[in-house]
Amino acid sequence: MTVLAFVIGIALMVVGLAVSIALHELGHLWPAKKFGVRVGQYMIGFGPTLWSTRKGETEYGFKAIPLGGYISMAGMYPPSPRDGAALPAGEGRAGRAGGGFFATMVQDARAANDETLEGRDDERVFYRLSVWKRVVIMLGGPIMNFLFAIVLFSILFSAIGIQTATSTVSALSECVPATASAECAPGDPQAPAAAAGLQPGDRIVSADGAPVSTFADLAAVVQASPAQQLTLVVEREGTQETISVTPATVEAAGADGTAQEVGFLGVRPAVEYVRQPIWAGAQAAVENAGAVAGIIWQLPVKVYDTAVSLVTGQERDPDGPLSIVGAGILAGEVAAVDAPILNRVAGFLGLLASLNIALFVFNLIPLLPLDGGHVVVALWDGLKRTWARLFRRPPPKPVDASKLVPVTFVVFIALAVMGGILIIADLVNPVSILS
Known part of the structure; x- marks a missing residue:
């Protein structure tokens, strides 16, 4: 693993995340503007602003920490109650501390929201939209x-495509091992595929009349036919040939974990993007x-x-x-x-x-x-x-x-x-x- 490639991968993820955030906020911005809501900011990231430009009534920009983004819509909440609208942030209606930390938070949120309003009768605000428009935004x-x-x-x-084991032959087994997963040993018989004349690069088109396009298709037919002659249609250098082959019988673990006899051909598939x-x-x-x-x-x-x-x-x-x-x-x-x-x-x-x-x-x-x-x-x-x-x-x-x-x-x-x-x-x- 090279350090440069590792750093490039991280940088690409940062760019990909920025694009994902930009699209997310665009998904909010476009319908908000379409429905007439006044949008003050469209920002990618948090913290100090690195760059921004204003187009119309909206400021577009990037901030230092690329871990999120936001758009600033006017009137996310209704305006503050009239009897408390003119009070400084953090004070209650009676002019004293407004009930503790959380009450102060509510009042501060209302004060910040009021700053986005152009009067109490402002129509271009989020909270005045119909329900379906707010949900869409x-x-x-x-x-x-x-x-x-x-x-x-x-x-x-x-x-x-997806990497798939295809019906194209990449290599041949030399022998029939004692089990389907074992290595060849001296005295093991020749594998059926090699004995029948199959070659690397051959593409098996059908097996015993059943069309095959992946190695899984071929394996299903072969494993179900131990010691039974099969007819393979093989495409080789642009032409099709018919080859007869009899899968050998080997033991392999079944789906339930018990040993069972299955057919063995002796081909290894080519892996390609399908x-x-x-x-x-x-x-x-x-x-x-x-x-x-x-x-x-x-x-x-x-x-x-x-x-x-x-x-x-x-x-x-x-x-x-x-x-x-x-x-x-x-x-x-x-x-x-x-x-x-x-x-x-x-x-x-x-x-x-x-x-x-x-x-x-x-x-x-x-x-x-x-x-x-x-x-x-x-x-x-x-x-x-x-x-x-x-x-x-x-x-x-x-x-x-x-x-x-x-x-x-x-x-x-x-x-x-x-x-x-x-x-x-x-x-x-x-x-x-x-x-």
């Missing part, structure tokens, strides 16, 4: 990550989303297990959660591994696609400050309005999500702690593709 980010993952998986499966149907990318994205969801709902337990392995030095679960640091390390290993460049490109695309699936699923968690939390707030607002219409009551006030800022803070701290544990584990006890 908040789901736009995760959906962009999901669509990006589909594109990456489609390139991986349909443009590059392109998959165009829908394979979307199918892989859906399957990966389901697998990640199975991990996400167990995230606290998984992170606890990771912390235990960190303290005890035990091997980590390779299917457990990773931080972006862990993803970067894997990207570095993929770039530096001793393999053809196409293999490394395929590995990187798969890793980046999986990262976007993780971003998609994670942001759907129905807790603020995640996108799923904002969706829940919008749906609750819609439910209240529907209830009022059904019972002919006056329209309720918009749901004030600023009251949930303390919950948001607790969730943020929990996510920060779990993220910190994963980062430390990825530095000290990383998951590796080389182990």
